[in-house]
Amino acid sequence: MRAEKISTNITVDDIESARGFYQDFLGLRIEEFNLGWVARFTDPDSGAHVQLVTGDHTAPVDSAMSVHADDVDAAYAQAQSLGYEIVYPLTTEAWGVRRFFVRAPDGTVLNIVQHRGP
Incomplete structure (x- = not known):
């Protein structure tokens, strides 16, 4: 697996209550997306970013980080073959x-x- 980005x-x-600290104080001014339960805030110059999560919408637990993979299907197969615990299936x-x-x-x-195109 190749990690393209880690959030x-x-x-x-x-x-909404947390927004001011991350946007105003840390300068992560761009809100890339906001689904109500997860939002990403990014610095427009450096690309530094964080995701704020109130609780995952579909998975049974929250994750500490999101690893944006080049091929999530291959990564899933690799994780299974290495015997890692799958907490939420593909x-x-x-x-x-x-x-x-x-x-x-x-x-x-x-x-x-992995984000899928339209």
């Missing part, structure tokens, strides 16, 4: 991503995701 997922009680979500959750040996849950 830190920060659990918050309310995205799924094409209604909002246009294909993803699965895997637990790293240290216990960290990762969202392995």
